[in-house]
Amino acid sequence: MNLVECHGLSKTYGSIRALDNAELALESGRIIGLAGPNGSGKTTLIKILNGLICPDSGSAAIDGHEPDKYTRSIVSYLPDRDYFADWMKIRDMMDIFSDFYADFDRAKAEELCKTLELNPDMRIKTLSKGTREKMQLMLVMSRKARLYVLDEPLAGVDPAAREFILRTILTNYNENGSVFISTHLISDVEQVLDEVVFLKEGRVVLHRNADDLREETGRSIDECFRDMFRYDAWKEN
Amino acid sequence: MDFHIRDARPIWQQLSEQLKLRIVTGYYAPGSRFPAVRELAAEAGVNPNTMQRSLTQLESEGLLITNRTVGRTVTTDEATLNAIRSALARKETGEYLEAMGRLGYSRKECAEMITEGEEQ
Amino acid sequence: MFGKLLKYDFRSYFKTLLPIWGAILLLSVINGFTLPRLELPSVEGSNAFFTSVLPLMLFVTSFIVMAVTTLVLIIQRFFHGLLSNEGYLMFTLPVSRSQLIGSKVFVSVMVQLISAAVVLFSMLILGVILGRDSFLQFIPTAFSKVFEIFREYPNESWTVILIGMEIFVLALVSMAGNALHLYAAMALGHLSKKQKVAVSVLAWVGLNTVVSNVVIRLISLLFGGSFPDWLHMEELKDALPILLFAILASALLDAIYWAITEWILQRKLNLE
Known part of the structure; x- marks a missing residue:
């Protein structure tokens, strides 16, 4: 049984088809990249996997379960936004994760704080955007999850720190699990990917091993992506 | 000796080549213990599975020897x-x-x- | 897990309410000393204002502030705490939707209870300070009076106690209802894409009129077709079924509001 299975997943917002019969299967022990232009349905897919949105039709399963209390305990989610009360300190968030998640490794979290230069006594309200991103990453990667879902983990981070963040992800994830990274910064991320998934207008149009794709096309993943989606931009004009 | 990864070619191939160079120039001495996959992957900034694939390639070419007890060693075969x-x-x-x-x-x-x- | 949720919610409320509760108690002590001066005719001008009128004004204001703040917090902890960015954290915790709702309801009730207790305590403090000379004699006399009444009218005394208990239960169920009514309204408002606030307000009004009516009619069926009548109470114990009716009606109402809220959060959640 695959770690993640999506069949015929569809979701419409008003007149916009965010997901259109999406099919996806992810195995354990892989780092998979999810790429697609804005509005391709990436965030919708991720929210469905996390139980934040209900699909109109189709199914999504993690370790055989529909998104529920159990899947929430094995999925570590890094959303593309802040989700904490301002008045909290970093330490408070660590306490919350410690309280609620059995797989949270407090020692590792403390260590990551040092590596990422985070002071647990700081109030979240006073942190810069980049520092908040690092804090969220620290919390998410300190869990021994079966599935890490990272929605744009590099977006708020300055270019110099991006490599550092990737290295943090690489050296801290649970190898028995998988990492699902949604991003539009493909060239920054492609080096660490096992597999890559392209999403276009709510459908999965490509799902290949990254190196195989490079071999077949003689191009980098980033270039493949531009090739596939450039035509559309031209079409719209 | 740093790893240089250009993204247009399969990364595992690029890694194989660069590791080969390191071995042949004596950066990893013959008979010495080869670093673990995770360590190498972290150094190169790549996925451990990708690094594993390149090491398997080196094994098939006889440059690396995998021993159940000792782990991976560089060949001594001149x-x-x-x-x-x-x-x-x-x-x-x-x-x-x-x-x-x-x-x-x-x-x-x-x-x-x-x-x-x-x-x- | 539920306990951890409670801890989280309590912290959010207490952070704002503890200072207010503290201020009320402090102001009761102050007013205990400053109120008597209100009546002195010889005190003149600005002095009187600062020493008696201002403390009283602050005292009254603090009660209003507490009531308003409590209401605002109950709304905000749900609207922002669940249906906004913080929801990304709450809804991805390994807890069920009903646990999330339950924790919020429980803490809302506790907070309302504590607020009520603070009011009582504040009055007690005032009383003690104002009447401190007679107070110390008052307590033992009061107690012995109560025991006297108990000995003389045992049946009625038990009825009074039962009525007291029913009133307390009714208060709890109503306090839960205050919160659940708001939650259901906000959950319904969440269904709308652009007019969340407007729909929530309409829902709050609508739930009040429509659902309450239905529930009252349903419960009256249990009581033989018509609901018990305050106006024709003859004996004290006639109040018991009336109160029971109110408790059952409120409880059913609460259950319906909870069901609406949970169903929407479970099946129709659309966090942006």
């Missing part, structure tokens, strides 16, 4: 190492000659340039 070294040398030479050819130099002229260079 023949294998020399064969790889000369293959790499041949490749470099081929690329050099092609480049010089495009500039309009014949092999003889190349040879003269080399001996001249040596004397200086």
Whole structure:
């Protein structure tokens, strides 16, 4: 049984088809990249996997379960936004994760704080955007999850720190699990990917091993992506 | 010696080549213990599975020996190492000659340039 | 897990309410001393204002502030705490939707209870300070009076106690209802894409009129077709079924509001 299975997943917002019969299967022990232009349905897919949105039709399963209390305990989610009360300190968030998640490794979290230069006594309200991103990453990667879902983990981070963040992800994830990274910064991320998934207008149009794709096309993943989606931009004009 | 990864070619291939170079130039001494996959992957900034694939390639070429108890070691077999070294040398030479050819130099002229260079 | 949720929610409320509760108690002590001066005719001008009128004004204001703040917090902890960015954290915790709702309801009720207790305590403090001379004699006399009444009218005394208990239960169920009514309204408002606030307000009004009516009619069926009548109470114990009716009606109402809220959060959640 695959770690993640999506069949015929569809979701419409008003007149916009965010997901259109999406099919996806992810195995354990892989780092998979999810790429697609804005509005391709990436965030919708991720929210469905996390139980934040209900699909109109189709199914999504993690370790055989529909998104529920159990899947929430094995999925570590890094959303593309802040989700904490301002008045909290970093330490408070660590306490919350410690309280609620059995797989949270407090020692590792403390260590990551040092590596990422985070002071647990700081109030979240006073942190810069980049520092908040690092804090969220620290919390998410300190869990021994079966599935890490990272929605744009590099977006708020300055270019110099991006490599550092990737290295943090690489050296801290649970190898028995998988990492699902949604991003539009493909060239920054492609080096660490096992597999890559392209999403276009709510459908999965490509799902290949990254190196195989490079071999077949003689191009980098980033270039493949531009090739596939450039035509559309031209079409719209 | 840093890893240089260009993204257009399969990364595992690029890693194999660069690791081969490290072995053949003695960066990893013959018979020495080879670093773990995770460590190498972190150093190169790549996925451990990708690094694993490149190591498997090196194993199949006889450059790395996997022992159940000791782990991975670099081969001590002189023949294998020399064969790889000369293959790499041949490749470099081929690329050099092609480049010089495009500039309009014949092999003889190349040879003269080399001996001249040596004397200086 | 539920306990951890409670801890989280309590912290959010207490952070704002503890200072207010503290201020009320402090102001009761102050007013205990400053109120008597209100009546002195010889005190003149600005002095009187600062020493008696201002403390009283602050005192009254603090009660209003507490009531308003409590209401605002109950709304905000749900609207922002669940249906906005913080929801990304709450809805991805390994807890069920009903646990999330339950924790919020429980803490809302506790907070309302504590607020009520603070009011009582504040009055007690005032009373003690104002009447401190007679107070110390008052307590033992009061107690012995109560025991006297108990000995003389045992049946009625038990009825009074039962009525007291029913009133307390009714208060709890109503306090839960205050919160659940708001939650259901906000959950319904969440269904709308652009007019969340407007729909929530309409829903709050609508739930009040429509659902309450239905529930009252349903419960009256249990009581033989018509609901018990305050106006024709003859004996004290006639109040018991009336109160029971109110408790059952409120409880059913609460259950309906909870069901609406949970169903929407479970099946129609659309966090942006």
